Amino acid sequence: MRRRTLGNTGIELPELVLGTWGLSGDGYGQVDEADQEQVITRALGLGIDAFDTADAYAKGKMEERLGRLLAEREGAVVITKIGTDRAATPPIKRFDAEYLREAALASKARLGRRIDVLLLHNPSTLALDKPHVAQTMKDLCEEGVARAWGVSIGDAAIGTRAMEQGAQVLELAYNAFHPQDLAGVVTLAKEKQVGLIGRSALAHGLLCGQWPSTKQFPQGDHRRDRWTLDDFKKRISQLSALRPSVRGDVTSLRAAALRFALSEPALSAVVIGPRSAVQLDQLLREAGKEPPYLEEDARTALKHRLVNVGILP
Numbered sequence: 001m002r003r004r005t006l007g008n009t010g011i012e013l014p015e016l017v018l019g020t021w022g023l024s025g026d027g028y029g030q031v032d033e034a035d036q037e038q039v040i041t042r043a044l045g046l047g048i049d050a051f052d053t054a055d056a057y058a059k060g061k062m063e064e065r066l067g068r069l070l071a072e073r074e075g076a077v078v079i080t081k082i083g084t085d086r087a088a089t090p091p092i093k094r095f096d097a098e099y100l101r102e103a104a105l106a107s108k109a110r111l112g113r114r115i116d117v118l119l120l121h122n123p124s125t126l127a128l129d130k131p132h133v134a135q136t137m138k139d140l141c142e143e144g145v146a147r148a149w150g151v152s153i154g155d156a157a158i159g160t161r162a163m164e165q166g167a168q169v170l171e172l173a174y175n176a177f178h179p180q181d182l183a184g185v186v187t188l189a190k191e192k193q194v195g196l197i198g199r200s201a202l203a204h205g206l207l208c209g210q211w212p213s214t215k216q217f218p219q220g221d222h223r224r225d226r227w228t229l230d231d232f233k234k235r236i237s238q239l240s241a242l243r244p245s246v247r248g249d250v251t252s253l254r255a256a257a258l259r260f261a262l263s264e265p266a267l268s269a270v271v272i273g274p275r276s277a278v279q280l281d282q283l284l285r286e287a288g289k290e291p292p293y294l295e296e297d298a299r300t301a302l303k304h305r306l307v308n309v310g311i312l313p
Contacts, residue, residue, distance in 0.1 A: 001047030002290065006268045007195025009148040009168050011116055013077060015262060016287065017050040018043045018280075019199065019273040020066070024057035029220045031275050036062075040069050042277040046284055049073065052171070052199070052271050054081035054121055055107045056091070063110040071112060079171070079197070080107050081121035081152050095120065095127040097136045104140050117169050118146035122154050125161050134165035150195070156184025163188050174198035174267065175207060176242060176260045176306060177235065179313055186266045199271040201261040202254060209239050209253035234310075241305035245298060255286035259293035260302065 001014040021027045023036050040051070051070075053062050063080060070076045082103035085094040094100075100120075108115055118140060120133070127133055128151070137149035150169025151162035159170050159181065170189065172181045178200070189196055202208055204223055213236045217224040227235065245256035261270045274280040287293065294302070303313065 001049075004268045005195075006117070006148070006197075007168055007189075008193035009117070009195055011077060011148060011195075013050045013197075013269040014048050015269055016048055016284070017052050017077075017079070017197065017269045017271045018048050019271040020051060020053045020062050021057055022273040022275050024053075024062040026057055027222050027273075028275065029218065033065075035276055036065060037069065038277045039274060039280055040066065042280055044069075044073060044076075046280070049075060050077035050079065050269065052079045052197070054084070055103055055110075056081070056084040056086050056121065059086055060106070060110055063107055067110055067112040077116045078111055078113070079117040079119065079169075080111070080115055081119040082107060083121035083123060093121075093123065093127070095123055095130070095133050097132045100133070100136045101140065104145050108145055114144060115146040116148070118149045119152045119169065119171055120150075120162075121152055123151065123158070125158055128158065128161045128165055134167070138166065148195075152199075153181070153185075156181045159185040160188060163192055163194050167194065169195045169197065171197040171199055171271075173200040174261055174264065174270075175201050175203045176257050176302065177203050177207065177238065177311055179306075179311075182264070182266060183313055189266070195268045196266055197269050197271060198261050198264065198267045201270050201272065202257050203235075206235055207239070207242065207253060207257035209242065211236065213237075238306075238309040238311060241302065241309045241311070244305065245294070245302050249288065250286075250294070250298075252286060254283075255288075256294070256302070258283065258287050260299065262287060262293040263291070263299055 003012045025031045085092050148168045150167045152171040153159040174182045213233045242253050242256050250256050272283050
């Protein structure tokens with residue numbers, strides 16, 4: 001597994017990071033605990049020794065699982081997020097200093113180790129504008145609770161504000177259908193040497209191209225409420241832009257979408273979210289072994305086709 005440096009943090013990540021939201025059972029429905037452990041163990045065996053999680057995933061149980069399975073794994077990297085209070089009903093966002101400190105210490109205890117990258121979990125610009133937020137995160141790093149801090153962002157404006165507050169890492173959605181946030185932060189990130197991690201490389205499965213336009217998602221699957229019917233049909237039709245990329249060793253739409261993300265030089269890593277060892281093996285086979293994951297001419301042609309179907313860079 002090839003590795004890239006995460007901004008100026010000194011942390012090296014494999015190009016693929018194992019995301020654990022779907023694996024925890026929160027995002028797409030239940031996953032057996034044995035399957036969760038099998039995916040994590042298989043990832044380690046394949047050289048994926050970096051994991052993206054959050055204290056909210058399975059109410060902390062995913063952090064506990066990672067802590068146990070990584071206890072003797074030297075060099076493994078854990079990225080976790082804080083800022084969602086699931087003890088409240090319904091869960092609420094909290095970024096007050098006392099809560100952030102308590103949450104970070106609780107995550108560290110569940111993981112049984114210093115946190116490599118501690119991220120604020122989708123804060124608003126209003127939250128980031130409060131001086132205590134960034135200061136608390138900096139203090140936690142200085143105290144050895146975490147090696148680096150940053151923000152998991154929902155849009156480029158929040159990413160810009162986070163970098164202005166001193167964030168060392170941004171995690172953001174990046175895929176063929178959603179390149180805009182990266183475009184909005186990449187210049188400042190390069191100037192400030194901020195590490196960028198891309199999530200949602202397959203747009204929650206949409207870019208795999210395996211769904212009919214009439215697809216219905218079950219209860220407990222977040223995608224049930226993610227798209228309106230009209231928007232979903234439009235997105236399915238826009239997959240036509242990806243189809244010409246399936247050629248040579250790019251054997252599927254999923255492969256084209258994953259390689260599109262991996263071929264972005266501004267990203268230090270791409271988060272993948274398999275829910276079984278079989279899915280993990282498929283993703284690694286389709287990702288390709290080394291750069292260029294998409295030839296430059298193929299990537300340029302794909303970008304032009306995406307614009308033609310209404311997806312702006």
